[in-house]
Amino acid sequence: MAPRRAHSSDVTTEIISTDAGDARVTWHRARTARLVLALGHGAGGGIEARDLRALAAALPAHGVSVALVEQPWRVAGKKVAPAPKTLDAGWRGVWPALAAPGLPVISGGRSAGARVACRTATELGAHAVLALGFPLHPPGRPEKSRAGELLGAGVPILVVQGGNDPFGRPEEFPDGPYDLVEVPSGDHGFAVPKRADITQEQAVAVVTDAVVQWTGSRG
Numbered sequence: 290m291a292p293r294r295a296h297s298s299d300v301t302t303e304i305i306s307t308d309a310g311d312a313r314v315t316w317h318r319a320r321t322a323r324l325v326l327a328l329g330h331g332a333g334g335g336i337e338a339r340d341l342r343a344l345a346a347a348l349p350a351h352g353v354s355v356a357l358v359e360q361p362w363r364v365a366g367k368k369v370a371p372a373p374k375t376l377d378a379g380w381r382g383v384w385p386a387l388a389a390p391g392l393p394v395i396s397g398g399r400s401a402g403a404r405v406a407c408r409t410a411t412e413l414g415a416h417a418v419l420a421l422g423f424p425l426h427p428p429g430r431p432e433k434s435r436a437g438e439l440l441g442a443g444v445p446i447l448v449v450q451g452g453n454d455p456f457g458r459p460e461e462f463p464d465g466p467y468d469l470v471e472v473p474s475g476d477h478g479f480a481v482p483k484r485a486d487i488t489q490e491q492a493v494a495v496v497t498d499a500v501v502q503w504t505g506s507r508g
Contacts, residue, residue, distance in 0.1 A: 307382020309375050310361030314383055317357070319349040324508050325394045326419065326500075327356045327387045329380065329402030332370035335363050338399055340421050340449075340479055340496050347497040353504050356387055358398075370401060373408070380405045384413050393508050400424050400456070400477065404438055411443040417507055418446045419500060420467075422477050425457025440465045447503045449496050451475030470499040 336357040396406040397419030446467035474485035
């Protein structure tokens with residue numbers, strides 16, 4: 290099925306048929322793009338997450354087109370994310386549209402979306418991976434490590450992790466071939482408490498500044 294496009298002054302949206310159902314890609318395009326950054330959402334939320342919104346607003350000015358990908362289960366209005374293999378199928382299904390501009394594609398996402406990006410990076414030919422709030426383990430279950438997904442991605446990786454993320458604090462991450470930036474006092478969604486030494490706006494700026502710098506070195 291050919292993608293169906295809807296236009297506004299700021300974005301272009303595509304509905305793309307995949308083996309897991311219809312996915313939705315919302316483009317925030319750079320005027321002169323050198324990279325595409327594709328970002329999937331987590332299992333508990335959508336593309337309205339603060340970090341995804343901030344990156345979509347900031348990166349186009351730096352030559353990076355941002356594609357916010359909504360998995361089919363979200364598009365269908367379901368409340369619970371499906372199994373990882375179904376999430377991977379949805380991501381594979383949108384990849385041709387992400388690669389269509391003919392630019393290197395950085396595969397990324399937050400939480401479960403970061404896991405999808407890591408699992409499929411080599412297979413899909415991703416240029417690199419951006420992992421926002423990588424869920425290293427379930428809260429309180431450090432023995433259930435998902436480090437293998439991160440370490441096995443096979444491409445350059447930037448992890449941006451909240452200092453107080455119950456799914457894995459920065460100091461819990463193993464040594465490996467990736468860069469890691471900490472958002473001080475941030476939780477899994479990079480929210481910071483009012484008593485923190487940085488404001489919420491500064492916490493989000495840590496995310497955007499790190500990604501702007503990192504993508505600047507990627508191409």
